[in-house]
Amino acid sequence: MVDGVRLRDGRWLTVEEYGDPGGSPVVLLHGTPGCRFGVVPQDVLAARPGVRFIAYDRPGYGGSDRRAGRRVADAAGDVAELADHLGLGRFAVLGRSGGAPHALACAALLPSRVRRAAALVSLAPPDAPDLNWFAGMTRSNAEDYTRALTDPLAFAERLAARAADIRSDPAQLLVSLRDGLTDSDRRIVADPAVTDMLLRGYREALRTSAYGWLDDNLALLSSWGFDPAVITRPVLLWHGAQDTFSPVGHFGWLADRIPRARPVLDPDAGHFGAIPALPAVLDWLCPEPASS
Template sequence: MGTPVRTDDGRLLVAEEWGSPSGTPVLLFHGTPGSRLATALPGLAERHPGVRFLSYDRPGYGDSARSPGRRVADAALDAAAVADAFGVDRFAVVGRSGGGPHALACAALLPHRVRAAAVLVGLAPPDAAGLDWHADMTPFNVREYGLARDCLDGTDPVGLDRELAARAAAVRRDPERLIEDLRADLSPYDRPVVEDPRVRTVLLRGYREALRVSHHGWLDDCLAFVRPWGFDVSSVAVPVLLWHGLDDGFSPVGHTRWLAGRIPGARPVLVPGAGHFAAQYALPEVLRWLDGQDTGR
């Protein structure tokens, strides 16, 4: 059922905790669409007994109350509320795919609490100077983010809402539907990953919980990614790891290259022969990197 958490403005978030209660806290941010149940493969806590894992459903997903008009930056206050609820002061953040921008928001806006950040197959801001934001992006995502921009500029205020509502209804009937919708855009490197029973189980569980109540989390994520994020990535001063598969079409590697050139001291890890969903396998490597960072920062 998860743990209910109240934000300072009275909204409800649903959070999860697992791993070692006395371990080093790591807050995991799920993808888009996604939920707190889709942030790690089974057995991760057993392989990393020194880690205390936290995650939560972003506003509009599962039973977490919607926050219309939310910005990426707003994740910092929500993450702080979750950490407070579990009695955690300092923590690391890890964001995969749509969780990446939200992890960076915490790194930029909570420097006194976030000790390090890792972003796996993340996105760059929509106003990234010199970056062709849609270059090498799959048609599925180009369409989705195009509809998001049409919504914000008034060209088609309800098109994205209508489309995602229909998709979410289909996923509620059959969570496999979303994976099938993505299949045409999967790289040859992604297809065996999503067929891995461990990965598929986690993805389906996450989609089911994310869209169980409504499509609003999915909608608000997409809108947040294409409006100003509310912070400058170059202000991030904590250690940052940027992991990306070179054959990712959902979040093209150009986004990570751009981030690596703007975040001071960021460490890019660019992996050949890996697509978007290979990030599901990268978390152990990321945790080893986090463990090597200065926890006293």
């Protein structure tokens, strides 16, 4: 079911729900670039009949209005308003890749609402003490992030051109990621169901502009607006040790920083290993019987 929320500041947030309307609610936070389509494959959604999945396009993506200058922390306010609109009391949050820091923001800033949080292949904050932020990162990502920091105008122009190309052929984004994919990543991405999910998500994410992609990157590279150390809710951190998009050092830093973190490190997985890990992650997020 596709819906939307008119937020208090006048912005429109596009929302889509899946699964059981009376089930345990899980708010999904998509990757970068991404949208409401690209978090959990359809077969995984269908295999969770007792779960109510709620996905939305972050500002500037898909059908959601832009919020220029947004921080990672601002996701918590949007999710809180979304939850109020849907009549949710407490809920879980799940974020993958660029969505993972936004899930951590919800856990940090909405402790009375978030039951549990899962952050898969997350980056750490750019100002993380004692972390070499670029160590182990694929060259293309490191170059893009460096350009965003040193010449944001040129970075914005580059993303706009890439977004235009991806609108005509979404597979180009997967091609551009090849230098950072492990062998296991390539097998996962080659699965037709995963390929279809990713390409559909990229096409929708960038169909109007590259603003969501730009604002995500700038938010991830700026102060997040919260310290992960203040999170009091249980957090599952899942990571692949071979990940070169979100290097494993970021996982170690977060695992040491978040008080109730449950770290899960797959020694053989890369970045897209988070997708086959989703069933086990959802079992933890929505245990039977339900618990906090």
